[in-house]
Amino acid sequence: xxxxxxxxxxxxxxxxxxxxxxxxxxxxxxxxxxxxxxxxxxxxxxxxxxxxxxxxxxxxxxxxxxxxxxxxxxxxxxxxxxxxxxxxxxxxxxxxxxxxxxxxxxxxxxxxxx
Amino acid sequence: xxxxxxxxxxxxxxxxxxxxxxxxxxxxxxxxxxxxxxxxxxxxxxxxxxxxxxxxxxxxxxxxxxxxxxxxxxxxxxxxxxxxxxxxxxxxxxxxxxxxxxxxxxxxxxxxxx
Numbered sequence: 352x353x354x355x356x357x358x359x360x361x362x363x364x365x366x367x368x369x370x371x372x373x374x375x376x377x378x379x380x381x382x383x384x385x386x387x388x389x390x391x392x393x394x395x396x397x398x399x400x401x402x403x404x405x406x407x408x409x410x411x412x413x414x415x416x417x418x419x420x421x422x423x424x425x426x427x428x429x430x431x432x433x434x435x436x437x438x439x440x441x442x443x444x445x446x447x448x449x450x451x452x453x454x455x456x457x458x459x460x461x462x463x464x465x
Numbered sequence: 466x467x468x469x470x471x472x473x474x475x476x477x478x479x480x481x482x483x484x485x486x487x488x489x490x491x492x493x494x495x496x497x498x499x500x501x502x503x504x505x506x507x508x509x510x511x512x513x514x515x516x517x518x519x520x521x522x523x524x525x526x527x528x529x530x531x532x533x534x535x536x537x538x539x540x541x542x543x544x545x546x547x548x549x550x551x552x553x554x555x556x557x558x559x560x561x562x563x564x565x566x567x568x569x570x571x572x573x574x575x576x577x578x579x
Contacts, residue, residue: 383564394467394555394570395508402565441508445564452521452564453498455508 353378353446357456364432365464372427372459374442383445384425386416389458390438398440401425412436437463468492469571471556477577483544486574490537490558496520497539498559498568499531503552514539515562543576551578 354377364370376382383402387395399410406418416427425442442456468491478484490497499511501524510523514533525531528546533539543550553573559566 387570392572394469394572395557395568396467396570397567400565400567452513453510453523455510457507 353382353444353454355442355444355454355456357440357442357459359459360457361460361462363462363464366434367431370427370429370432370436370461372440372442372461374425374427374456375423376425376442376444377423378444378446381420384416384418385443385445386410386414386425386427387441387443387455388412388438389441395441398427432461432463434463434465437461467569467571469556469558469569471554471571471574473574474572475575475577477579478546479579480546480548482546482578483542484546484576486541486543486554486556486576488539488541488556488558488571490539490556491569494558494560494569495537496559496562496566496568497533497537498557499525499539499541500555500557501552502555502573503549506552508555511541513562520562546578548578551576 356375385400386398389395401408401418439458439460444454470489472487495516498513502508511525513521531541555573557568557570559568
């Protein structure tokens with residue numbers, strides 16, 4: 352079955368530190384992969400997406416993600432975190448077959464220490 | 466502001482009742498998606514409509530139904546409400562109908578069932 356796993360429920364980093372949020376997926380083919388961010392009281396906003404081609408994808412707000420087929424991973428990274436990055440981050444898969452077309456991970460809540 | 470509007474922002478009702486949530490997509494977007502976000506279930510994809518037709522179905526209960534009207538706005542109907550239906554319901558829209566399309570999320574409707 353298709354699934355998305357975000358193993359870290361909470362992550363705390365200091366402002367200026369680097370960040371990596373993990374995402375693993377289970378899907379038979381190469382999926383469409385997304386990272387969304389949800390600020391408190393807000394809807395989700397797309398940070399970046401991967402469909403094909405270069406496995407290192409650049410997104411908004413200084414985020415990037417790397418698709419690693421061998422590890423079924425699509426980890427999100429940022430070299431230097433800002434206090435405004437505190438939010439919840441969701442990894443998602445867009446599946447082109449099967450009953451469920453859009454599968455979201457359980458999210459990782461990021462806390463940034465000043 | 467994503468350009469997706471949802472009404473109402475908050476809704477409080479009793480068990481057994483029926484409610485209707487409304488979503489207006491971004492101008493030009495043909496697809497509308499509905500999601501449920503709760504503490505225990507996380508973010509669950511419910512259903513997608515594209516240009517008035519159902520395109521994909523996720524974890525939508527039989528007590529729930531949706532439709533997309535000719536002007537492309539959508540309504541999600543929740544009936545025989547239970548305490549467990551209390552959640553944040555998001556609508557999203559996209560230009561196209563496939564998983565490759567970026568979804569733009571509305572601010573959500575918070576439903577409380579007492």
